[in-house]
Amino acid sequence: MVLRSPERSDAHAVHGLIQQCPPLDLNSVYTYLLLSEHFADTCLVALRGGQLDGFVSAYLPPQKTDVLFVWQVAVHQRARGLGLGGHLLRSLLARPAARQARYVETTVGPDNASSRRMFQGLAGHLNAPMHESLLFDRSLFGPSAHEDERLIRIGPF
Numbered sequence: 001m002v003l004r005s006p007e008r009s010d011a012h013a014v015h016g017l018i019q020q021c022p023p024l025d026l027n028s029v030y031t032y033l034l035l036s037e038h039f040a041d042t043c044l045v046a047l048r049g050g051q052l053d054g055f056v057s058a059y060l061p062p063q064k065t066d067v068l069f070v071w072q073v074a075v076h077q078r079a080r081g082l083g084l085g086g087h088l089l090r091s092l093l094a095r096p097a098a099r100q101a102r103y104v105e106t107t108v109g110p111d112n113a114s115s116r117r118m119f120q121g122l123a124g125h126l127n128a129p130m131h132e133s134l135l136f137d138r139s140l141f142g143p144s145a146h147e148d149e150r151l152i153r154i155g156p157f
Ligand SMILES: CC(C)(COP(=O)(O)OP(=O)(O)OC[C@H]1O[C@@H](n2cnc3c(N)ncnc32)[C@H](O)[C@@H]1OP(=O)(O)O)[C@@H](O)C(=O)NCCC(=O)NCCS
Pocket: 021, 022, 023, 024, 071, 072, 073, 074, 075, 076, 079, 080, 081, 082, 083, 084, 085, 086, 087, 107, 108, 112, 113, 114, 115, 117, 118, 121
């Protein structure tokens, strides 16, 4: 398994992976190009045998420089349940670009059990508390059906 920062040439494959990973919102290929262009230091792709098995996108919010905000984590069906999701998160935190982070924040849908377990596992690994609150109420998404996005905050670590 190779873990590295995404490159421009990965954007189309990342888009294809996200498409196969509900309930994640599918963003445009252009969004994934921007992530590889401007946020590559805080994103990772996981490749095995040339196939894209995993992806995580994150950034340091400009007003909260001690926070690493994890945007999307995706593991292909063929690679699930093997610890890759947790491995991607821990590897991201070990990178120089995340050195200043004392908190990890992310949003998780109320029914996403695997994602919740993954972030609980990260909190355990970091020996840090985990706090949950509502960030984006479903009404903010307009008429399209969308779940609440609940903020999970892990830290300080
Ligand atoms: C969430 C996701 C990234 C997890 O990837 P993964 O590589 O299978 O995760 P891990 O193997 O590291 O497992 C993390 C934990 O979740 C648990 N888990 C895995 N699948 C589960 C499921 N379907 N239901 C409940 N728990 C589950 C694992 O047992 C593990 O817990 P443990 O450490 O206590 O044993 C993957 O399921 C996925 O891509 N889902 C679709 C997209 C998504 O929801 N992304 C997260 C939102 S940002």
